[in-house]
Amino acid sequence: MEILSGLFNGFSIALQPLNLLWCFAGVFLGTVVGIMPGLGPAATIAMLLPLTFGMPPTSGLIMLAGIYYGAKYGGSTTAILLNVPGESASVVTCLDGYQMARNGRAGAALGIAAISSFVAGTVGVLGLMLLAPPLAKIALSFSSPEYFALMILGLAMVVLLAGDSMIKALLAMLFGLWIASMGIDLFTDASRFTFGSAELLDGIDFVVVAIGIFALGEVFANMEMQGGASLLPVPKGMRELLPTMAELKACRFAFFNGSVVGFIIGVLPGAGSTIASFISYGLEKAVSKHPEKFGTGVPEGVAAPEGANNSETGGALVPLLTLGIPGSGTTAILLAAFVLWGLRPGPLMIQDNPELFWGLVASMYVGNVMLLILNLPLIPLFAQILKLREYILYPIIFGISIVGIYTSSSSFFDCWMLSLFGLLGYLMRRLDYPTAPLILGLVLGDSMERALRQSLMMSQGDLSILYHRPIAATLLFISLLLVCLPLFRNFNQWRIRAIEDNG
Amino acid sequence: MLSNKRSMLINGNFISGLVLAALGSYIFTQALNWDYMTIEGPGPGFFPYWYGLAMVFLSLLLVASAILEARTSENPKTVNWSEVGRALSAWLLFSLSVFLMKYLGFLIVLSALTWFVIKFMYQQNQKIAITTAVGISVGFYFIFAYALQLNLPVGPLGL
Numbered sequence: 001m002e003i004l005s006g007l008f009n010g011f012s013i014a015l016q017p018l019n020l021l022w023c024f025a026g027v028f029l030g031t032v033v034g035i036m037p038g039l040g041p042a043a044t045i046a047m048l049l050p051l052t053f054g055m056p057p058t059s060g061l062i063m064l065a066g067i068y069y070g071a072k073y074g075g076s077t078t079a080i081l082l083n084v085p086g087e088s089a090s091v092v093t094c095l096d097g098y099q100m101a102r103n104g105r106a107g108a109a110l111g112i113a114a115i116s117s118f119v120a121g122t123v124g125v126l127g128l129m130l131l132a133p134p135l136a137k138i139a140l141s142f143s144s145p146e147y148f149a150l151m152i153l154g155l156a157m158v159v160l161l162a163g164d165s166m167i168k169a170l171l172a173m174l175f176g177l178w179i180a181s182m183g184i185d186l187f188t189d190a191s192r193f194t195f196g197s198a199e200l201l202d203g204i205d206f207v208v209v210a211i212g213i214f215a216l217g218e219v220f221a222n223m224e225m226q227g228g229a230s231l232l233p234v235p236k237g238m239r240e241l242l243p244t245m246a247e248l249k250a251c252r253f254a255f256f257n258g259s260v261v262g263f264i265i266g267v268l269p270g271a272g273s274t275i276a277s278f279i280s281y282g283l284e285k286a287v288s289k290h291p292e293k294f295g296t297g298v299p300e301g302v303a304a305p306e307g308a309n310n311s312e313t314g315g316a317l318v319p320l321l322t323l324g325i326p327g328s329g330t331t332a333i334l335l336a337a338f339v340l341w342g343l344r345p346g347p348l349m350i351q352d353n354p355e356l357f358w359g360l361v362a363s364m365y366v367g368n369v370m371l372l373i374l375n376l377p378l379i380p381l382f383a384q385i386l387k388l389r390e391y392i393l394y395p396i397i398f399g400i401s402i403v404g405i406y407t408s409s410s411s412f413f414d415c416w417m418l419s420l421f422g423l424l425g426y427l428m429r430r431l432d433y434p435t436a437p438l439i440l441g442l443v444l445g446d447s448m449e450r451a452l453r454q455s456l457m458m459s460q461g462d463l464s465i466l467y468h469r470p471i472a473a474t475l476l477f478i479s480l481l482l483v484c485l486p487l488f489r490n491f492n493q494w495r496i497r498a499i500e501d502n503g
Numbered sequence: 504m505l506s507n508k509r510s511m512l513i514n515g516n517f518i519s520g521l522v523l524a525a526l527g528s529y530i531f532t533q534a535l536n537w538d539y540m541t542i543e544g545p546g547p548g549f550f551p552y553w554y555g556l557a558m559v560f561l562s563l564l565l566v567a568s569a570i571l572e573a574r575t576s577e578n579p580k581t582v583n584w585s586e587v588g589r590a591l592s593a594w595l596l597f598s599l600s601v602f603l604m605k606y607l608g609f610l611i612v613l614s615a616l617t618w619f620v621i622k623f624m625y626q627q628n629q630k631i632a633i634t635t636a637v638g639i640s641v642g643f644y645f646i647f648a649y650a651l652q653l654n655l656p657v658g659p660l661g662l
Contacts, residue, residue, distance in 0.1 A: 033651070167565050168516075171523055174558045178530055178551070185547040190537055192547055193530075216597070223593040224586035226625060391625035392635055395617035398597060399643050402609065407653045412605050419598045426590055431515035449550045457544035 003129060006350075010358030014366050019062050022055065023363050026063035027370045030070020035077050036404055040087030040207075042329035043408060044071040049337060057341040058356050062363040064337060068330060069121060069367045072273070072310055073375060076113045080302070081106060081385050082397055084215040084404075088206050089273035089309040091439050092281045094214050095161075096294065096301025103297045107383045108243040112299050113306040114375045115243070116255055120307035121368040123259035124266070124314020129361050132318045139267045139319055144454035145465050149475035150268070151448035154275045154440065156479035157282035159486055161436040163295070166486070169437045172428070176441020179204055180449075187453060199413040207408065209442055211401050212418045213435050217425015219394050242379065243299065251303035254284050258307020265308070266315020269325050273312040274443045277305035286485065314364065321345050321357065514573055515582075520565035527558030593624065608658025614640040 013019060026048075033044045045067050052060035075086030080097035093113065100109035127135070142150075155173065162169035182193045183203030194200040243251075258280045265276035284304035285294045294301050317334075319325040324346035326332035338345050343353060350357045388396070405414050428435050452466075459465035467473045530551050538546030600616045607615075618636035621627045647653045 036651075167561050167568070171558065171561050171565065174527075174554050174561070175523070177554045178526070178558075181551055187543075188538070188541070188547050190547040192537070192551065193533065220590045220593050223624065224590045226589070391621045391627060392639070395613065395620050395635075395639055398600070398616060399613050399639065402601070402604070402613075403643070403647050403653065403655065406609075406656060407647070410654060412601070412656070415601045415604070416598075419594070419601050422597065423594050426594065427519075430587070430590075431519050433519070453545045453549070461540070461544060 006354060006358040007129065007362060009355065010360075010362030011365075013058060013355055013359035014062060014362035019059055019359070019363065020366065022059050022063040023066045023367050024370055024374075026066020026068075027070040027367055027374060030067035030072075031074040031077075031371070031374065032070075033067075034071030034074025035086055036074075036400075036407070040075060040089075040330075041068050041071040042333055044074075045330060045333050049333065052337065053340070057343060058359045060337065060341065061356065061360050062367075064334060065360055065364050066367045066370070068313055068334075069117075069310070069364070069371055072313060073114065073117050073371055076117075076306055076309070077110065077382055078400070080109045080113065081382060082215060082393075082400070083218045084397060084400060085207075085210045088210065088443065089277045089305070089312075091210050091214065091274070091436070092277040092305035093302055093309075095281070095436060096297050096299075098218075099295065099297030100299070100302065101297075101386060105247075105297065105299075106386055107379045108247055108299065109297075109302050110379045110382060111243040111376065112247065112251060112302045114372055114379075115248070116251065116258060116303040116307040117310040118368050118372045119255045120259040120262055120309075120311035121313065121371070122365065124263050124311035125361060125364040125368070126314075127263045127311075128314040128317055128321075128364075132322050135267045135318050139269060140323070142268055142471070143469075144451045144458060145469050145472040146475070147268075148448060148451035148455050148466060149472040149479070150265075150275070151444045151451055153475050153479045153482070154278055154444045155448065156482040157278050158437045158440055159483055160282040160285045160291070160294075161434060161440065162486075163434040164432065168431075168433045172433050172435065173437040173441040176438040176443075177445040178441075179209060179438075180442050180445025186450065197413075199411070203446075204417055205405075205409065205414060206442060208405055208414050208417045209421050210439060211404060212421025213425035213428065213438065215397055215401055216418065216422025217429055217435070219397050220422060220426035221429045222390065223394065242376070247299040251299050253287070254280075254300040254303035255307055257284055258304040258309075259311045261304075262308030262311030263315040266312035267318045268315075269319050269328075272328055273309045273316075276308040276312045278440055278443070280304040280308035282482070286482065317360075321349050321360075322347060324349075514569050516565055516569035517573070520562045520569060523562035524559055524566065527555050527560075527562055530555030531559060589624070593620070596620070596624075604656045606658060608660065609655040610640045610644055611658055611660070613643060 014023070029048055029051075030041075030044055033047065034041065045064055048067050049064070052063050055063070071087075072089070075090040076093045076097065078084040078086045079090040079093040080101055083094050083098040085091045085094055097109045097113065100106065158169050158173045159166070178193065180203070182200055184191050184201050191201055258277075261280040261283060262273070262276045265279065266273070281294075281301065281304050284300050285291045288294065288298075288300065290298070316328055316331050320331045320335060322345075324335070324344065326335045335345065343349075343356070385393075401418060402415055405418050406412075425435060427433075428438070455465050456463070467476055532555075534548040534551035534555055537548030537551075539548045539552060540546055596616065596619060600612045603615075604612045614636040617639050618632045621635055622629065622632040643655075648655050
């Protein structure tokens with residue numbers, strides 16, 4: 001009852017014309033800026049934060065929440081259309097989203113991303129509203145061994161991203177781990193694999209690697225033949241551009257999977273939307289009736305990671321609003337905004353500032369609806385990009401990649417790195433190395449090493465700390481099951497063949 | 504036998520396996536220079552030690568499987584070097600553009616890159632090449648520099 005009256009109060013605030021306008025402005029600006037590669041939600045909110053300084057806190061927060069949602073959705077647009085991941089969590093969307101675009105289903109992929117974002121965003125808000133306090137307590141019970149086990153679960157997804165050769169997938173993952181260890185070791189200040197370069201002391205930015213390998217690698221591979229990459233098919237008419245009922249039906253589990261996985265991982269401080277999208281994609285593939293089709297352009301391969309990416313937004317707000325702990329770069333900037341307005345998020349937030357909390361929750365519902373209304377009509381417009389001839393499209397991708405990297409770091413060195421990773425991406429395609437495991441290793445490497453070392457520090461070198469705690473043990477057991485999955489499949493295929501031969 | 508040897512040499516798995524084995528060895532030997540364990544727990548050498556070792560092991564496995572494949576394969580894969588050459592030319596062109604961007608600015612370099620791709624790599628006529636090159640640069644200027652107020656690398660002409 002308390003929740004219902006709070007929500008009613010929240011809607012009365014969020015639906016005020018001025019707040020609706022700020023919410024729309026936030027969603028629109030977030031989507032536009034979020035499309036830019038390299039500018040993820042954290043950078044977009046940081047860039048647009050000054051716009052909210054003159055507003056009342058509730059209106060400002062409503063706009064920032066809109067920007068958060070919009071930026072998350074914007075990142076998937078270039079991933080689907082150009083294979084350029086706008087932010088780290090969109091990398092997984094590239095795997096099937098871009099393939100859908102190549103198969104003439106760009107509009108459907110964008111539509112599924114929008115619908116999945118809407119469903120998952122709504123689930124995320126429901127979770128934030130109903131489960132925030134108990135979940136925040138569970139999140140606090142996550143310590144280094146549990147985080148290490150979670151990272152291992154993430155790395156176990158390599159089994160599902162492997163493609164034809166498991167050895168090559170594992171090698172790509174190890175290469176990603178190597179890149180992740182470049183720079184200064186946070187525990188001892190030792191510089192590792194920097195080759196004497198001052199620029200490498202901070203390590204290599206994830207976006208540089210992702211754009212180089214996915215976008216530039218793809219372009220170089222397509223440029224092998226003059227006219228080799230023919231125009232991508234773009235169906236005519238709104239009806240043909242949107243997802244079909246069959247595609248939506250195929251995604252029904254993916255919507256649910258992405259929403260739940262994204263929210264749960266979002267609640268854990270430091271886990272982030274990238275691991276959420278990888279895990280939901282892996283889970284979707286693991287339970288799919290046709291796992292072999294993943295990576296060729298299946299709608300579930302877009303729905304699951306996109307859902308996880310958006311639902312994570314609601315989850316990430318749980319520790320921020322209930323405990324005052326920012327679990328990611330984006331929520332850290334939101335915390336800064338709270339402090340600027342003289343507010344202090346924490347256990348008493350709902351009690352002390354009910355209009356702000358419920359106004360934010362209600363505006364997230366409204367923002368989700370706005371995101372859907374705003375983006376579905378824009379799909380035909382975005383899909384027109386694919387009608388460009390390849391000799392026009394490729395220089396545009398070159399330009400967007402450089403702008404994305406340069407504007408986020410103002411560093412020519414990063415542009416050089418971009419070029420190097422573009423070459424690596426091309427060679428990986430040429431030599432049939434899967435690219436997703438490299439990204440997986442890169443994303444998880446640093447966090448995994450930190451969690452492992454912290455765990456072993458806690459236990460003074462005793463490895464049993466990693467599997468004696470119940471949550472960690474469960475996660476490690478699931479990881480082991482995942483790693484054994486191909487063995488079970490091979491054994492089953494061998495068994496069926498043996499039965500058929502005998503028959 | 505000769506064709507098998509040749510196919511093995513040009514077999515990407517064999518070469519990439521060797522390169523990765525060398526990288527794994529480098530990572531492993533570097534890790535030996537850092538503390539494996541400290542009083543507080545694992546040192547900076549702990550993690551690279553293990554993944555370097557795993558990289559060496561897996562890449563040697565890849566090399567071995569490539570040798571076996573080359574021996575048993577009846578139709579060895581061949582490489583179309585002209586295709587590879589085109590892709591590598593595109594990469595070189597991109598790298599050259601990144602180098603020149605510092606001196607000439609983003610918009611001029613993007614125009615030149617677009618013109619080169621259209622005129623020489625896709626062999627379109629001069630009119631299309633110039634119009635598209637200028638059009639794309641102007642579009643980038645209006646969207647990124649003017650509307651979004653982003654800082655792009657600027658050359659001596661202020662572009």
